[in-house]
Amino acid sequence: GAVVSQHPSWVICKSGTSVKIECRSLDFQATTMFWYRQFPKQSLMLMATSNEGSKATYEQGVEKDKFLINHASLTLSTLTVTSAHPEDSSFYICSATLQGGYTEAFFGQGTRLTVV
Amino acid sequence: QKEVEQDPGPLSVPEGAIVSLNCTYSNSAFQYFMWYRQYSRKGPELLMYTYSSGNKEDGRFTAQVDKSSKYISLFIRDSQPSDSATYLCAGSGSARQLTFGSGTQLTVLP
Numbered sequence: 001g002a003v004v005s006q007h008p009s010w011v012i013c014k015s016g017t018s019v020k021i022e023c024r025s026l027d028f029q030a031t032t033m034f035w036y037r038q039f040p041k042q043s044l045m046l047m048a049t050s051n052e053g054s055k056a057t058y059e060q061g062v063e064k065d066k067f068l069i070n071h072a073s074l075t076l077s078t079l080t081v082t083s084a085h086p087e088d089s090s091f092y093i094c095s096a097t098l099q100g101g102y103t104e105a106f107f108g109q110g111t112r113l114t115v116v
Numbered sequence: 117q118k119e120v121e122q123d124p125g126p127l128s129v130p131e132g133a134i135v136s137l138n139c140t141y142s143n144s145a146f147q148y149f150m151w152y153r154q155y156s157r158k159g160p161e162l163l164m165y166t167y168s169s170g171n172k173e174d175g176r177f178t179a180q181v182d183k184s185s186k187y188i189s190l191f192i193r194d195s196q197p198s199d200s201a202t203y204l205c206a207g208s209g210s211a212r213q214l215t216f217g218s219g220t221q222l223t224v225l226p
Contacts, residue, residue: 006159034213041124043204043218044160093159095214105214107152107159 002028004096006108013084013115021079021111023094029074030096034105035067038091050077084115119143122205122217131226135192139205139217142186146207146215149181151190154202154219163203164190195224 003026013019023033031052036044048056048069056069066088068080077096081088091112095105122139129135137151148167152160164179166172172179180189188205200223206214 004159041219041221043122043216044214046213046215049213091157095159104162104165105150106162110157110159112157 002026002096002098002106004030004094004106004108006094006111008111009109010112011114013113015085015115016083018080018082019084019113021081021092021094021113023077023079023096023108025075025096025106028096028098030077030098031074033071033077033094033096035069035077035079036093036095038093038110040091044093047079081113084113086115089113089115118218119215120205120207120217123220124218126221126223128223128225129195131195131197131224133195133224135190135195135199135222135224137190137192137203137205137220137222139188140186141188141207141215143207143209143215144186145209148208149179149188150206150208150214151177151179151188152204152206152216153199154204156202160204197224197226199224 005024007022033050035047038044047062048058050056050071052071058064071077093110095107120141150165151163154160166181169183176193178191202219204219205217
């Protein structure tokens, strides 16, 4: 299957700083990438849909100024958590879908963010 | 009501048992149904997907979808300790966005 690489796999940052998470599709072009957030023992909650070359579409309740998403190329999307606070600590996961056809989504390995 | 409901478990079974995992959904627009396996601190891995109603088999795994009752199932035959993980069901309409259940934590005991 297709490979999606997410980096870093874990990060610890100080409250008030910003953190950037990268999501790359390694062997395919992804017109659409999705960003999810997962709390312990809970499901993945969609945060935003990222389309190459256009602004991301955010889900209700997700602050677009806090979670900046950039999808500059067909193989790279980034999520920047700005002015992070301890309540932003979570597991962030991206996924990418192949161009055209059905919805098979491939997931990155996730990034565990801890804000101290 | 959540769009996809899934019993969170935890579910423990002995090695070799048949495991049945189930979800219900409420969104009639869902056409694609997926099962993902997620190990601790890892991203989800696609196990099976089905389109509309029907069965699909892949090795020890069988996925079933009954759109009339909005019911999704995953069966694991001859379960192995390596199958211990959280299993997530998901539905998707034409928008290509996935809506996940909360996941069922499965432990297969040797």
